[in-house]
Amino acid sequence: SYVLTQPPSVSLAPGQTARISCWGTNIGSKSVYWYQQKPGQAPVLVIYDDSGRPSGIPERFSGSNSGNTATLTISRVEAGDEADYYCQVWDYTSNHVIFGGGTRLAVL
């Protein structure tokens, strides 16, 4: 079945730019969704259809998707951005929702 791979963690200082990758075979042909999950809370959709931003999500959050890699970019990271981030696609071969393993963003 389709597999999405994310780095386990990303660490950076406040004000820097975070780039979180999501690797999957020919992922560029799929729509990618990104969710933010803070400790003890339910996930929140932060990017849809590769690069769309739901209402209420800051412009600092952006996404891209091409080839075998989708990327969530968070500009000017803040302490409040510390969270786990998950990518997600729909696998039309198996009709399954597929999540990446998640990336923990630490703002040092």
Add this chain to the structure above:
Amino acid sequence: QAQLVESGGGLVKPGGSLRLSCEASGFTFSDYYMNWIRQAPGKGLEWVSYITNTGSTIYYADSVKGRFTISRDNAKNSVYLQMNNLRAEETAVYYCASGIYGSGRSDYWGQGTLVTVSS
């Protein structure tokens, strides 16, 4: 605003059964497909099951197929997950999540209900 509230979690012995419920409010439930997604303690998100807005199409993760059953009652704005023959490794917070735009996108999430499978 949109709200999803799960219930029915608890402690169950291995091999036992449990029925989770998720009640929706604040949006037109009958327009939305629904997912159940779980998260084991300290682990990532794992999709469990999907049901279309009318209930006509249903999908399951391979790990639960044949043991779990998803259903919905649009008159009650509710979706359900019947879980049979539960295993210890299925201890997790179970979330219901809803979407309308396709591709499994989940715009609304509940706060989750904890299922503990232990003897």
